[in-house]
Amino acid sequence: MEIINIFYLFFVxxxxxxxxxxxxxxxxxxxxxYIDQLTFNIIIQxxxxxxxxxxxxxxxxxxxxxxxxxxxxxxxxxxxxxKIKFTKMNHNYFYFFILVIFFLISIDISYSLTLDWDAQKxxxxxxxxxxxxxxxxxxxxxxxxxxxxxxxxxxxxxxxxSFYPEEYTGRLFYAFMYCISIANLTEILKLSxxxxxxxxxxxxxxxxxxxxxxxxxxxxxxxxxxxxxKTFYEIIDNKKKISIxxxxxxxxxxxxxxxxxxxxxxxxxxxxxxLLFFSKINLTKSILxxxxxxxxxxxxxxxxxxxxxxxxxxSSGWNxxxxxxxxxxxxxxxxxTIISFFIFSFLKNSFFLxxxxxxIASLLYRKNINNNLYIYFFYTLSYGFIFFAxxxxxxxxxxxxxxxxxxxxxxxxxxxxxxxxxxxNAHNLKI
Amino acid sequence: xxxxxxxIFILVSLILILYKNIDFFRKGYFVLTKDYNQxxxxxxxxxxxxxxxxxxxxxxxHYIKNKYKAVESPVxxxxxxxxxxxxxxxxxxxxxxxxxxxxxxxxxNKSYDNLIKNFTIIDNHIxxxxxxxxxxxxx
Numbered sequence: 001m002e003i004i005n006i007f008y009l010f011f012v013x014x015x016x017x018x019x020x021x022x023x024x025x026x027x028x029x030x031x032x033x034y035i036d037q038l039t040f041n042i043i044i045q046x047x048x049x050x051x052x053x054x055x056x057x058x059x060x061x062x063x064x065x066x067x068x069x070x071x072x073x074x075x076x077x078x079x080x081x082x083k084i085k086f087t088k089m090n091h092n093y094f095y096f097f098i099l100v101i102f103f104l105i106s107i108d109i110s111y112s113l114t115l116d117w118d119a120q121k122x123x124x125x126x127x128x129x130x131x132x133x134x135x136x137x138x139x140x141x142x143x144x145x146x147x148x149x150x151x152x153x154x155x156x157x158x159x160x161x162s163f164y165p166e167e168y169t170g171r172l173f174y175a176f177m178y179c180i181s182i183a184n185l186t187e188i189l190k191l192s193x194x195x196x197x198x199x200x201x202x203x204x205x206x207x208x209x210x211x212x213x214x215x216x217x218x219x220x221x222x223x224x225x226x227x228x229x230k231t232f233y234e235i236i237d238n239k240k241k242i243s244i245x246x247x248x249x250x251x252x253x254x255x256x257x258x259x260x261x262x263x264x265x266x267x268x269x270x271x272x273x274x275l276l277f278f279s280k281i282n283l284t285k286s287i288l289x290x291x292x293x294x295x296x297x298x299x300x301x302x303x304x305x306x307x308x309x310x311x312x313x314x315s316s317g318w319n320x321x322x323x324x325x326x327x328x329x330x331x332x333x334x335x336x337t338i339i340s341f342f343i344f345s346f347l348k349n350s351f352f353l354x355x356x357x358x359x360i361a362s363l364l365y366r367k368n369i370n371n372n373l374y375i376y377f378f379y380t381l382s383y384g385f386i387f388f389a390x391x392x393x394x395x396x397x398x399x400x401x402x403x404x405x406x407x408x409x410x411x412x413x414x415x416x417x418x419x420x421x422x423x424x425n426a427h428n429l430k431i
Numbered sequence: 432x433x434x435x436x437x438x439i440f441i442l443v444s445l446i447l448i449l450y451k452n453i454d455f456f457r458k459g460y461f462v463l464t465k466d467y468n469q470x471x472x473x474x475x476x477x478x479x480x481x482x483x484x485x486x487x488x489x490x491x492x493h494y495i496k497n498k499y500k501a502v503e504s505p506v507x508x509x510x511x512x513x514x515x516x517x518x519x520x521x522x523x524x525x526x527x528x529x530x531x532x533x534x535x536x537x538x539x540n541k542s543y544d545n546l547i548k549n550f551t552i553i554d555n556h557i558x559x560x561x562x563x564x565x566x567x568x569x570x
Contacts, residue, residue, distance in 0.1 A: 002462055100446070104455055111458035113467075113474040120516055125526040132525050142526045166467055167523070194438040201445045205452065 005164040006106040006172065010099060012161060013176045017041040019073045032245075034095065035183050039227050040245065042177065043252045045069075046154060050259055053153050054303055058133040059160055066157075097197055098179050101204055105175040105213065109168055112210045117403070119215025126152035127170065131159055137307055146310035148300075150259035151217040174219050181226035182207070185414060188233050188421045203417065206350035212410070217261045221411035224253050224260070228271055229414045235279045236374055237422060242281050250275065251289065255296045263385070263408070265300075268293055270381045278374040329391055338390050341401040342383070345409045352409070355416025358423040371422060375415050382412045468497055480516075484560040487515050488537040491560040495535060496522055499553070505533030505562070510543055534563040 017038045048069060052062040115124060122144040129142050130153050139145050151174075159170030186200040212219045231250055235242050242250075254271055257264035272293045276286050304311040346352045359372070386408050393400055450456065461470065475481040475489035483490030487509065495501060504522035506529050509515040515537075519529070534550060536543070537560050550563035 002467070101449075104450065104453060107455055107459045107462055108453050110462050111470060111474075113471050114478050115520075117480075117516070120518065120520060124520045128520065128523060128525055131523070134525060138525070192438075194435065194442060198438065198442050198445060201442065201449060205445070205449050208449075208453070 002110055002164055005162055005169060006103060006110065009158065009162055009169065009172050010102055010106075010176070012158075013173065014038075014095075016070060017045065019070050019077070021073060033187060035180065035187055038180055039184055040249055042180065043227070043249060043256060046150065047252045047255055049153060049157060050150055050256070053130075053136055053149075056135045056137050056307075058135050059130045059153075059156055060133055063157065063160060094183075094193060094197065097200070098183055101201070102175055102179045105178070105208065106172050108210055109171055109175060109213050112214075113168055114214055116211060116214040116216050122147060123152050123155075123215050123217060124167070127156045127159070127167065130156035131167075131170075136303075136309075140308050146262075146304070148259045148261060148264065150256060151220045151261075155215075171213055171215065174213055174223075177223045178213075178219060181223035181414075184227050184230045185417050185421070188230055188418075188425070190425045203351075206354065207410075207413075216407060218407040218411040220260050221257065221264060221267065222414060224257055224264075225267065225412060226414040226417075228253055229418050232274065232374065232415075233418055233421070235275070237371055237418075239280065242275070242279060242285065247285065247289070251292050251296075254293045258296050258300055263389075265297055266385045267382070267412070268297070270378055273381070274374045274378060277377070326392060334391055334397060337397060338387060338401065341405050342387075342409075345405045348406060349409050349413055351413035351416040355419040358420045362419070362423055365427070372419060375418055378415055379412070468493065481518075484556050485538070486511065486513075487518055488560055489518050489521065491537065491556060492518050492521050492535060495554060495562045499562070501530070501533070503528060503530040505530050505535045507535045507537065508546075509537040510540070511538040532565045534561075534565070536561045536563065 018041065020037060020041060021044060045066070049062060049066060052065055057065070122142065125142040126139065126147070126149045129138055130149075136149070139149060154173055155167075155170035157170070158173040159167055162169035162172075182200060182203050185203060186196045189196050189199055191199075207222075212222075228250065231246050234240060235246060250271060254268035257268045257271075272290055275281055275289060281289070301311055303309075362372075386405070390397065390400060390405075465473075471493050472483060472490040475487075475493075476483055478487075478489070481487040481489045483494075492507065495505070501522065502524075504519045504524050507517045507519060509517060519526070534547075536547065539547075539559055539561050541558075547561065547563055549566055551566055552561055553564050554562035
């Protein structure tokens, strides 16, 4: 029964996320792979689900509208049947391979079952809010109402769709998203399919841990940043103009980040700044991009105010912002503690170590160094933000670092893989 | 051709290593042979913060939910000296919805006898985890 449910959910994910927006069926980019389509549709559909939840609809009604949307798109596709491009048969075994990995992770989730501390304390109560057909309006009655809820909403939605009534079935969506986002990183490699699959499995081996799937939201941030990393590579490294799809994709990723975790807001703005400073984007698009991301952030504040959800960060561990208190917190002790925890977390992060290895190799062969500027920019801002968040925290510093830093480093880590991929592509390695 | 066979060999080997790392075959076998409740109990027994009837006692709370078909969560009190999370979420109810006539006491010992004098014991696990119901007429 549970095994059948896993296969059922996999096919639900594949079918739902294969249904394109009507116009994209006619105007797909030639370089669009099936993974690109899936990714684009995932991002569009999670934003649609988010938008419906903001209208204060309960989950059953969200599902109803969501199915209507899928049906309309499907009918449109049937009408334009001759215009739809199907994937080539020789690509299919890669998708079968993703199914194998998804099945493997799903078995681990359905066996291990435990929820992590944060999930038990507040994320899962948000899930229960939606699962029990309450709306965003009622989130004020669950712990930590100031936290974003997109991940919990999706967890609740796919739990509802599943025919096995236990919560872990909703978390299988995270496994699917993880498989697709790693596949996204793999697609950048200019190598044969077999090598891409080997690279894919190495990335899974390096990054997979059950704890990531135990209800925390860092995995979703990781997935969204992985998708962003691929788009950065296409726009910045390939020196191409940003297409309408990439523009829309990045905007919706920024919106998803804003609604997934508190630090998602920072990542959304960092992504925007990278595009503004490092890509060939014209002035109109720059203003539009920055304007939209700011607009999404303002919408979040307005929605939280409208539904009386807290928006201040005081309740999350930052209480005292007086100048004297802030200066006092910048003690040598605290700085050294944070830096030492950073070093330990880096050493535990396989993507960082892999990236570092290839960065050193790049330095030795004097290749790619300048092209990595946007990656350094991303990490300088991200880690700078994390550093300041910790140093200004009023909670016990060591406890905060022990419980949170590894996860934060992990969620920002996909861009390290770009260093690896760029090295391999630049050296035209014949494997 | 030889090169391709070598790549496929590497790929299959890596998949097998991954399966071995995740312990897929053992876990897959248990997913097939053990029901969800049993796996839940065993998973939290291995958890450093929990157990069946120790620390956060997820196993016992889950057992009560299933045995007594409790729809609403009873009030849960953990008498452990250490600070513990209360696993209300196991009942899949909205936050704050509890059946105030029922009580689950975790990590109970005889020194807390006063606490249960107005309650009838419905379930008792080694005098350490109790499921209680308020006696009629008591508040």
